[in-house]
Amino acid sequence: MRAEQVVVIGNERGIHGRVATRLAGMAASHGVHLFLRHGEETVECSSILDVLALALARGTAVGLVAEGAQAESALAAAIEIINAQDDSDHDPPG
Amino acid sequence: MTHPDKEDNQIPSGRSLQGIGVSPGIVAATVVVLKRQTLRTGWYHLPADHIEKEVDRFAGAIKAAGDELLHLREKLADDLADALSIIDSHLLMLKDRMMVERTMALIRNNNVNAEWALAQALSEIKERFDRIDDPYIRERFADIKHVADRVFDLLSGREHGPLSGEDQPVILVANDFSPEDTLRMQASSVHGFLTEKGGITSHTAIVARSLGLPAVVGIEHATSLLTTGDLIILDGGSGRITLHPEPAELQRVQEGNRQDRLLAEELDHYVHLASETMDGFTVRLSANIETLGELPAVLRFGSEGIGLFRSEFDYFNGRRPPSEEQLLSTYQQLLATMAPYPVTVRTLDVGGDKFLNRFPGNKAWLDRERNPALGLRSIRFSLYERDLFRSQLRALLRASVHGRLRILLPLISAPVELRQVKAIVAEVLAELAGEGLPVAEDVEIGMMVEVPSAVVMADVFAAEVDFFAIGTNDLIQYSLAIDRGNQYVAHLYEPFHPAVLRMIQQTVEAGHARNIPVSLCGEMAGDPLCAPVLMGMGLDELSMRPAVVPRVKRLLRHCRSEELRRIAQQTLQCGDSEQVRDLLARELPHLYPREFYQG
Numbered sequence: 001m002r003a004e005q006v007v008v009i010g011n012e013r014g015i016h017g018r019v020a021t022r023l024a025g026m027a028a029s030h031g032v033h034l035f036l037r038h039g040e041e042t043v044e045c046s047s048i049l050d051v052l053a054l055a056l057a058r059g060t061a062v063g064l065v066a067e068g069a070q071a072e073s074a075l076a077a078a079i080e081i082i083n084a085q086d087d088s089d090h091d092p093p094g
Numbered sequence: 095m096t097h098p099d100k101e102d103n104q105i106p107s108g109r110s111l112q113g114i115g116v117s118p119g120i121v122a123a124t125v126v127v128l129k130r131q132t133l134r135t136g137w138y139h140l141p142a143d144h145i146e147k148e149v150d151r152f153a154g155a156i157k158a159a160g161d162e163l164l165h166l167r168e169k170l171a172d173d174l175a176d177a178l179s180i181i182d183s184h185l186l187m188l189k190d191r192m193m194v195e196r197t198m199a200l201i202r203n204n205n206v207n208a209e210w211a212l213a214q215a216l217s218e219i220k221e222r223f224d225r226i227d228d229p230y231i232r233e234r235f236a237d238i239k240h241v242a243d244r245v246f247d248l249l250s251g252r253e254h255g256p257l258s259g260e261d262q263p264v265i266l267v268a269n270d271f272s273p274e275d276t277l278r279m280q281a282s283s284v285h286g287f288l289t290e291k292g293g294i295t296s297h298t299a300i301v302a303r304s305l306g307l308p309a310v311v312g313i314e315h316a317t318s319l320l321t322t323g324d325l326i327i328l329d330g331g332s333g334r335i336t337l338h339p340e341p342a343e344l345q346r347v348q349e350g351n352r353q354d355r356l357l358a359e360e361l362d363h364y365v366h367l368a369s370e371t372m373d374g375f376t377v378r379l380s381a382n383i384e385t386l387g388e389l390p391a392v393l394r395f396g397s398e399g400i401g402l403f404r405s406e407f408d409y410f411n412g413r414r415p416p417s418e419e420q421l422l423s424t425y426q427q428l429l430a431t432m433a434p435y436p437v438t439v440r441t442l443d444v445g446g447d448k449f450l451n452r453f454p455g456n457k458a459w460l461d462r463e464r465n466p467a468l469g470l471r472s473i474r475f476s477l478y479e480r481d482l483f484r485s486q487l488r489a490l491l492r493a494s495v496h497g498r499l500r501i502l503l504p505l506i507s508a509p510v511e512l513r514q515v516k517a518i519v520a521e522v523l524a525e526l527a528g529e530g531l532p533v534a535e536d537v538e539i540g541m542m543v544e545v546p547s548a549v550v551m552a553d554v555f556a557a558e559v560d561f562f563a564i565g566t567n568d569l570i571q572y573s574l575a576i577d578r579g580n581q582y583v584a585h586l587y588e589p590f591h592p593a594v595l596r597m598i599q600q601t602v603e604a605g606h607a608r609n610i611p612v613s614l615c616g617e618m619a620g621d622p623l624c625a626p627v628l629m630g631m632g633l634d635e636l637s638m639r640p641a642v643v644p645r646v647k648r649l650l651r652h653c654r655s656e657e658l659r660r661i662a663q664q665t666l667q668c669g670d671s672e673q674v675r676d677l678l679a680r681e682l683p684h685l686y687p688r689e690f691y692q693g
Contacts, residue, residue: 017234021183048186049193049219052234055226 003071006063010083014057020048022081032068034078045078111313113288114581115333116299119308121265121286122327122339122347125320128268137210145205149198152208155248160188162244166277174304180237180273180297187241192219209249216242237297240272265328267320276301276309286328288335290316293581302330310335312581333585361644365396369647371629375655378635379643380438382615386424389431391640396647399435401637402502402563402615403428405486406444415482421489429497436498438563438613438637440542441486443504445471467577472505477514487522494534502563506541506548512558515539540610544568549597552604562605563637566616570594589618590671595627599666602632613637622649623678629653630662 011019015036023045027034034045036054042065043050056062064082066074140148167181187193193215200211216239223235263285270291271279276298279287285308292298292311302309308330313319320326320337327336327347336343370376380401381392392400408416408424429437445466463469476483490501503515519539526533540561543549545568556562570589571578578587588594598614605612613635618624620638625646628636638646661681668674 013230014228016231017183017237018179021179021186024186025182047191048183049190049222049238052231053219053222053226055228055231057228 001069001071002065002067003075004063004065005075005079006061007079007082009056009058009060009062012058014060015051015054015082017048017052019081019084020045020051023051023078024048026077026081027066027074030066030068030070030074030077032066032071032074034074035063035065035067037063037065109337111316111319111335111337112585113310113313113316113333113335114292114294114584115309115329115331116292116294116296116311117302117305117307117309118331119286119306120327120329120331120347120350121263121308122325122344123263123265123285125267125288125322125324125326126264127317127320127322128266129317136207138207140201140205140207142205145202148201148208151249152197152201152212153194155208155245156188156194158248159241159244160185163188163274166274170277174301176304177273177277177301180301184237184241184274187238188245193238193242209246212242212245212249233293233296236270236291237273240270240274243272244274265326267316269317271298273297273301276305276307279305279307286310286330288313288316288328290314294579294584361648364644364647364651365394367396367647367651369398369650371650371653371655371658373654373656375658377629377633377650378613379647379650380435380613380635380637381640381643382637383640386427386431388640389428392432395640395643397435397640397643399498399635400428400432400437400439401613401619401635403437403439405439405442409442409444415485418485418489418492421486422492425489425493425499426496429493429499433497436500436538438500438502438540439490440502440504441473441490442476442482443472444475445469467571473503473511473515474505477511480518484518484522487519488526491519491522491526491533491537492531494537495532498536499534500538500540500561502540502542504542504565505545505568506543506555507545508547509551509554509558512541512555516558542568543601544572546573546597549573549601552601553607556604556608556610559610561610562601562612564598564601564612564614564616564633566594566598566614566618569597569616573597588671589616589621589624590665590674592666592668592670592674595631595665595668595674598628598633599631599662606632611635620646622646623675623682625649626653626658626682627662627665627678630655630658630660632659 009015023034027045035042036045036051036056038054038056038060041054043054045051064075064078066078068074163181163185167178170177170181196215196218197208197211200206200214201208204211219238220235223232223238226232261283263283266279266284266287268287268289270289271287276287287302287307288310289298290313296311299309299311308328310328310330310333313335325338325344327339327343329335339347368376369379378398380399381388381395381397382402382404383389383392383400384404384407408421425439428439445463470478490499493499503512506512516539523533538560540559540563541548541555542565543552543562544565548555549569552562566589570576570587570591573593574586574588574591576583576587578584602612611634614628614633615637618628619636620642622645625636626649629650636646661678664677665674668677
C-alpha cells in the first residue's frame with residue numbers, strides 16, 4: 001500500500017525537532033516507511049537529521065508518501081502532526 | 095571591594111557577571127567547574143583484521159548511550175513532557191543514519207578508528223546544518239553535539255561520574271550542559287548551574303525550567319573566570335552572578351530561602367486578612383490565570399478576584415475555533431466560582447497569522463508577517479476577524495449574569511479602535527436582547543494600557559472606558575524597544591527604567607482624574623521590590639500569579655501609605671534604573687526588614 005499527498009506546513013516553526021521526532025515515532029508505530037519530498041530531495045522520516053536538514057518552514061509545500069500496510073492511516077496521522085502546534089506557541093510575541 | 099580571605103585575581107572589574115537568566119530562583123553556593131577534555135579526535139590507522147572490531151566497539155558505544163537515555167527516560171515523571179520529548183529526539187539522533195551508518199562506513203572505507211570517523215561524520219552534519227537559514231532549526235545542532243559527545247565519552251571509556259561528588263550544595267559551571275545532564279542534576283546536591291553557551295530557547299534551559307532548577311546561561315569564559323570552590327550567588331531570574339558575596343549578601347540569600355521555606359505556613363495566616371496597609375489604605379490583590387484549573391489555587395491563596403484571565407486557552411485547545419457555547423461554559427464557571435469578586439477577562443490576545451494558520455480548514459490564511467509584534471494582533475485581529483470577536487463577546491455577555499464581569503481589551507493604541515469595539519458591543523447587546531438572553535447591568539469595559547500612545551493619550555481614553563489595566567510586560571517591550579526573548583538585548587529589559595515608572599504614574603493620574611480604577615498586571619505586580627512602588631503610585635489593583643498573592647499582601651500589611659507614596663515619588667525623580675534600585679535597596683529593607691533579602 002502506498003498513500004501520497006501534498007501538504008502545506010501549517011506549524012508556526014515549520015518542521016522542527018518535536019515534529020520530526022513525532023513523525024519518526026508515528027512511522028515506526030504504524031510500521032510504515034514515511035517519506036518527505038521537497039523539491040528534488042526525498043528523505044525518510046526515520047532520519048530526524050535528514051528531516052531537520054531540509055529546514056522546512058511554515059507555508060512550504062511538501063509531498064508526504066507513506067508505504068506499508070497502514071499507509072492511509074499513517075498519512076492522516078502525519079498530516080495531523082505537521083499541522084499541530086506546540087504549547088510554546090501559546091505565547092503571543094509580547 | 096576587597097576580600098581578605100580570597101584573592102579574586104581572576105575576576106574582571108566589578109563583582110558581578112551578567113548572563114541570561116533562563117530558570118528563576120536565587121541560590122548561593124560554591125561552584126564546581128567542569129572542563130571537558132578535548133582528546134577525542136586522535137587518528138589512527140587500523141589493520142584490516144581490526145576493522146570489524148572497531149565497528150563493533152562503536153556500535154557498543156551507541157547502544158550504551160541509547161540505554162542510558164532509555165534509563166533516564168524511565169525515571170522521569172510523566173509531567174515532564176518537554177523533557178520526555180527532548181530525550182526521544184536524542185534517541186532518534188543517536189540512531190540516525192547520518193550518525194551511525196556514516197561513521198561505520200568511514201571506519202570501513204578509511205581503516206580508521208571510531209573516534210575519528212564519528213568526528214568526521216559530525217562535521218559533515220554540522221556543514222549541512224550551518225547552511226540552514228532558520229535559526230531555530232540550526233540551533234538543534236547543539237542537541238546533535240550533546241548526543242555525539244556522550245558517545246565520544248563512552249568510546250574513551252569515561253563513565254558518567256556523578257556530576258558532583260559533593261555533599262554540600264554546589265552550583266555547576268561548564269561550557270554547556272546537555273538536557274540529560276540537567277535531568278541528572280535533579281535530586282542531587284546541585285542547586286543551580288551556569289554555562290557559557292545556550293539561550294533561553296535551548297533544550298537545556300527548557301529542562302531547567304521544568305525542574306525548577308535555577309540557571310543562568312550565556313556567560314562567556316565562565317569556566318576560566320570561575321574556579322572550583324568560588325562562592326557565588328546565582329539569580330536565575332535576572333541572570334546576575336555575584337562573585338564572592340559579602341557575608342551580609344549571603345545572609346540575605348540564605349535568609350530569603352529560609353523565609354521561602356517558612357513562608358507557606360506563615361502566609362496561611364494572611365490568606366484571609368484584608369489587603370490593606372497599616373493605616374487602612376487598600377489595594378486589591380488579584381490573580382492572573384489562563385485556565386479554570388487554576389481557580390482552586392486562586393481561592394487558596396486568597397486573591398480577591400481575577401485581574402487577568404487570558405482567554406487564549408480555549409482557542410488553542412482544538413482544531414477549530416471554540417463555539418460560543420464552549421466559551422460560555424468556561425466564562426460561566428469562571429464568574430460563578432469567583433463571585434462576588436470581579437473577573438477581568440482579556441479578549442483574544444494573539445498574533446493573527448499564527449492563530450489563523452492553526453486551523454488548516456481556514457481559507458483566510460494570512461501572509462507571514464515581517465514584524466508580528468507590530469502586526470495584526472490582539473484587538474486589531476479581533477476587529478479584523480469580527481465573527482470570532484462577536485462570538486467571544488456574546489459568550490462573555492451571556493455569562494455576565496453569573497458574577498461580576500470586566501471585559502478587558504488588549505493593545506488599544508488609538509481611540510478609533512475603542513469606538514469600533516463599542517459599536518460591536520452595542521450590536522451584540524441588541525442581538526442578545528432580541529433573543530431574550532439576559533445580560534448583567536454592571537459589565538465594565540476597560541482597556542489594557544500597554545502601548546506608549548495609550549499612556550500619552552490616557553486622559554482621552556479615561557473618558558471612554560470603565561477601567562485601565564496596565565500591562566507592564568508589553569509596555570516595557572514597546573516603550574524601550576526591547577524584545578526580551580532576544581538574548582543580545584534582553585539585559586536592557588528594565589522594569590525600573592524611569593520612563594516605565596513615569597508612564598505608570600501618568601496612567602494612574604489620568605485614570606483617577608476621571609474616577610476610574612487603574613490596575614497593573616505584569617510581572618512587576620508580584621515582585622516584592624516593585625510592588626511597594628506601585629502601591630505608592632496609587633494603583634488600585636495589582637494582579638499577579640496566584641501563589642505570590644499572600645507574600646505581597648503581607649508586605650502591604652506592614653507598610654504605611656504615606657511612606658509608600660514618598661518612596662514612589664522619589665523613584666520618579668531618579669535619572670536611571672540603577673538609582674531606582676539603589677534607592678529601593680536603601681529604603682525598603684530599612685522600612686520592612688522582614689520582607690527583604692535582595693539588595
